[in-house]
Amino acid sequence: MTRFVLVAGTTATARIDGISAAGADPNLLPHTPSADAELIEYGRLVRAPEVPVSPTGCPTPAAVTRAVREAVGFETLVVDAGLAKPTGAPTVDVGAKPGRDVREVDPVPTAPGAWVAARDLGRALPDDELVIGETIPGGTTTALGVCRALGVSEVSKTPREDGEAVGITVSSSLPENPLDLKREVIDAAFEASDVAPGEAAYHPELAVRFLGDPVLAVVAGLTAGALESGTEVVLGGGTQMLAAAALLRHAGVAAPLTVAATTYVAADADLSAATEALDCDLVVTDPGFAGRDDALARYAAGEAKEGAGMGGALRLAERAGALGRVADGTLEVMERLIDSHGP
Amino acid sequence: MTRFVLVAGTTATARIDGISAAGADPNLLPHTPSADAELIEYGRLVRAPEVPVSPTGCPTPAAVTRAVREAVGFETLVVDAGLAKPTGAPTVDVGAKPGRDVREVDPVPTAPGAWVAARDLGRALPDDELVIGETIPGGTTTALGVCRALGVSEVSKTPREDGEAVGITVSSSLPENPLDLKREVIDAAFEASDVAPGEAAYHPELAVRFLGDPVLAVVAGLTAGALESGTEVVLGGGTQMLAAAALLRHAGVAAPLTVAATTYVAADADLSAATEALDCDLVVTDPGFAGRDDALARYAAGEAKEGAGMGGALRLAERAGALGRVADGTLEVMERLIDSHGP
Numbered sequence: 272m273t274r275f276v277l278v279a280g281t282t283a284t285a286r287i288d289g290i291s292a293a294g295a296d297p298n299l300l301p302h303t304p305s306a307d308a309e310l311i312e313y314g315r316l317v318r319a320p321e322v323p324v325s326p327t328g329c330p331t332p333a334a335v336t337r338a339v340r341e342a343v344g345f346e347t348l349v350v351d352a353g354l355a356k357p358t359g360a361p362t363v364d365v366g367a368k369p370g371r372d373v374r375e376v377d378p379v380p381t382a383p384g385a386w387v388a389a390r391d392l393g394r395a396l397p398d399d400e401l402v403i404g405e406t407i408p409g410g411t412t413t414a415l416g417v418c419r420a421l422g423v424s425e426v427s428k429t430p431r432e433d434g435e436a437v438g439i440t441v442s443s444s445l446p447e448n449p450l451d452l453k454r455e456v457i458d459a460a461f462e463a464s465d466v467a468p469g470e471a472a473y474h475p476e477l478a479v480r481f482l483g484d485p486v487l488a489v490v491a492g493l494t495a496g497a498l499e500s501g502t503e504v505v506l507g508g509g510t511q512m513l514a515a516a517a518l519l520r521h522a523g524v525a526a527p528l529t530v531a532a533t534t535y536v537a538a539d540a541d542l543s544a545a546t547e548a549l550d551c552d553l554v555v556t557d558p559g560f561a562g563r564d565d566a567l568a569r570y571a572a573g574e575a576k577e578g579a580g581m582g583g584a585l586r587l588a589e590r591a592g593a594l595g596r597v598a599d600g601t602l603e604v605m606e607r608l609i610d611s612h613g614p
Numbered sequence: 615m616t617r618f619v620l621v622a623g624t625t626a627t628a629r630i631d632g633i634s635a636a637g638a639d640p641n642l643l644p645h646t647p648s649a650d651a652e653l654i655e656y657g658r659l660v661r662a663p664e665v666p667v668s669p670t671g672c673p674t675p676a677a678v679t680r681a682v683r684e685a686v687g688f689e690t691l692v693v694d695a696g697l698a699k700p701t702g703a704p705t706v707d708v709g710a711k712p713g714r715d716v717r718e719v720d721p722v723p724t725a726p727g728a729w730v731a732a733r734d735l736g737r738a739l740p741d742d743e744l745v746i747g748e749t750i751p752g753g754t755t756t757a758l759g760v761c762r763a764l765g766v767s768e769v770s771k772t773p774r775e776d777g778e779a780v781g782i783t784v785s786s787s788l789p790e791n792p793l794d795l796k797r798e799v800i801d802a803a804f805e806a807s808d809v810a811p812g813e814a815a816y817h818p819e820l821a822v823r824f825l826g827d828p829v830l831a832v833v834a835g836l837t838a839g840a841l842e843s844g845t846e847v848v849l850g851g852g853t854q855m856l857a858a859a860a861l862l863r864h865a866g867v868a869a870p871l872t873v874a875a876t877t878y879v880a881a882d883a884d885l886s887a888a889t890e891a892l893d894c895d896l897v898v899t900d901p902g903f904a905g906r907d908d909a910l911a912r913y914a915a916g917e918a919k920e921g922a923g924m925g926g927a928l929r930l931a932e933r934a935g936a937l938g939r940v941a942d943g944t945l946e947v948m949e950r951l952i953d954s955h956g957p
Contacts, residue, residue, distance in 0.1 A: 313739065313740050314740060315738075315740050316738075317735065317738040317739065318734075318735075318738070348704055349704055350704075357707075359706060359735055359738060359739075360704075360706070361691055361692055361693075361703075361704035361705050361706045362704050362705070362706075363702060363703070363704045363705075364700075391661075392660065392661075392702055395658075395659075395660040395661070395702060396656065396660065396702075397656050397657060397658050
C-alpha cells in the first residue's frame with residue numbers, strides 16, 4: 272500500500288518581500304499550506320479562506336495532486352509541520368510550530384523534537400511505500416540555508432569555475448527566480464546564527480534548526496523512520512526535497528531514496544547531478560501541460576513548477592497509467608473550487 | 615460519497631470505579647479512543663500503547679469498523695473531541711478538551727465552542743453522507759445525564775408504571791449494566807450543577823456542558839452542520855447516539871436522521887421506541903457473531919455491543935453486500951494487531 276503524506280508548515284521567512292509566489296495576496300500566504308491540505312484531502316476548501324493561486328492565476332500544485340488522487344485513489348496523511356492558520360484537514364501533530372524568520376537567532380527551535388516525533392511516526396506507519404510532499408511558502412530559501420549549512424554547495428546549472436559540482440540548484444515558484452534575494456537572506460541568517468556555512472556538516476539537526484524550517488525537519492524525520500522499518504520512500508518535489516535528502520545523508524541514513532520531480536523543476540535546476548551526489552534515484556514526470564491554452568500553461572511558462580508533492584503524485588499517476596487524465600482532472604478540480612469559493 | 619467520521623474523546627467520569635469496560639486496565643482507559651482512531655485509520659497502532667480489549671478479551675468495536683473499512687473502502691475523518699493521550703491518527707481540532715468528572719460544577723466548558731466549530735466543519739464537508747461514530751469511555755453515563763437534563767426520560771425496556779414511554783434506555787459495554795451506579799453519578803452531577811433534571815429542555819448547550827461530555831457536543835454540532843448543507847447523516851451507535859439525537863431535536867434540528875445500531879445494543883435497549891420518540895429512522899444490523907467459538911462470541915454474550923461507529927459501519931457493509939466478510943475480517947484485524955503489538 273502506498274500512502275501520500277503532505278508535510279505542511281509555515282515560516283516568517285516567507286513574509287520577506289519577494290521571496291514567495293504562493294498565494295496571490297501576502298496576507299493569504301500563511302493560509303496556503305492549510306488550503307493545500309484541504310484541497311488534497313477533500314477536493315475543496317473547508318476552513319481556509321481562499322483558493323491558493325499565484326498572482327498570475329496559476330493553480331496551486333495541490334490541485335494537480337488532488338486530481339491524481341481522484342484518478343488513482345491513494346491514502347493520505349497530513350502532518351502538521353508548523354501550520355499557522357486553521358485547516359479542516361485532519362493532521363498529525365509532531366510538536367512543530369511555525370518557523371520564525373531565518374534571520375533570527377534560533378528560527379526553528381521545534382525542529383529537533385519534531386524530527387524525532389516524525390521519525391517515530393514514520394517507523395510506525397503500516398505502509399509499503401510513502402510518497403512525501405511538502406507545502407511551505409518560502410521553502411526554497413530555507414532549503415538553500417540548510418544546504419549551505421551542511422556544506423552542500425549551491426551550483427549553477429553548469430558547474431562553476433571553481434569546479435565545484437556537488438551541490439544543488441535552487442528553484443523557484445516564480446518565473447524569475449529571486450536568487451540574489453534568497454542568498455542575501457541566507458547570508459543574514461548565517462550572520463545571526465552561531466553556525467557558519469559548511470559547519471553543520473554531519474549535524475543536520477543544527478542545519479535545520481538554525482538555517483531551515485520545520486517542514487524539512489519533519490520530512491527528514493518521517494523518511495528516516497519509514498526507511499528504518501523497511502518502508503520505501505519517494506520524496507516528491509525539487510529543491511526542498513534535495514535539501515531533505517541532504518539532511519538524511521548527513522544524518523547517516525544510507526538507504527535507497529527516490530526523488531520524484533516534475534519536468535518544470537528539472538528544467539530549472541540540475542536535479543540529476545544533485546541526486547547523484549546525494550545517492551538518490553531521480554524520476555522526472557511530465558504532466559503534459561505544455562501547449563495548452565488554459566491556466567495550466569502557466570506551468571509550462573515556468574511558474575509554480577512543483578509543490579504539494581506534485582512530482583510524487585505524477586509518478587503515481589504514471590505508474591497507474593493515469594497520467595493522461597491529470598491535466599483535465601486538474602482543471603475540473605479548479606473549476607469545482609472556483610464554483611464553490613469564487614476567485 | 616460517504617465519509618465515516620469518528621468523534622473521539624475522553625472524560626474523567628470514565629475513571630469512576632465500575633463505570634466503563636473499555637480497556638483491560640484502568641490506566642489504559644484514556645488511551646482507548648486514541649487507539650480506536652489509529653485502528654480505524656491504519657489497521658494498527660501507531661502511538662497508542664496497547665490494543666483496547668475488555669477484561670475478558672472482547673475485541674474493541676473499532677476492529678469491526680476497521681474490518682468493514684477494509685472490505686468496503688470508505689473515507690475516514692477523526693475529530694478530536696477531547697483526546698487525553700496522543701494518537702498517530704490525523705485529527706481535526708474543534709477546540710474540545712477532555713471532559714472533567716461530570717460531578718464537578720462545570721465539567722465540559724469547551725462544549726459550546728466545540729459544537730459551533732463542529733457545525734462549521736460539518737457544513738463545509740463535501741460528502742453526500744456522513745456516518746458518525748463515537749469512542750469515549752464512560753460515554754453512556756454522560757449520555758444518561760444529557761437525556762435527564764433534557765427531560766428525555768430514561769425508560770426500562772417495558773414502559774414504566776407511570777406510563778412514561780418517551781425516553782431512552784441506557785446500554786452498557788459490560789454484560790451486567792451498572793445502571794444504579796450510573797444513576798448515582800448523574801444524581802450527584804445534578805446536585806453539583808445549577809441545572810435540574812428536565813430544566814435543559816430546548817437548551818441542549820446546557821445539557822451537554824453541565825451533564826454531558828465533549829463527544830456528544832461534537833457529534834451534535836457536526837450533524838447539525840452536515841444536515842444544514844444537505845448531507846445525510848447516519849448516527850452509528852446506541853445510547854450515546856440517541857442522546858446526540860435528543861440534543862439535536864432540542865436544538866430545533868428537524869431534518870431526517872438515521873440511527874444505525876448493532877443487534878446487541880438493540881437487545882439491551884428499546885431503540886425503536888426511543889428513535890420513534892425522537893423522530894429518527896432506525897436501522898439494526900446483525901454482524902453475525904452468534905454461535906462462534908472465538909473472541910467474537912463475547913459480543914453475542916452481551917459484551918461491548920457497540921462503539922466506534924460499529925453499527926454505522928455494519929450498515930455500510932450490508933449496503934455493499936459485504937456483511938458476510940465482517941466476522942473473519944475482524945479476526946484478521948485482531949490477529950495482525952496482536953502479531954505486531956502483543957496482547
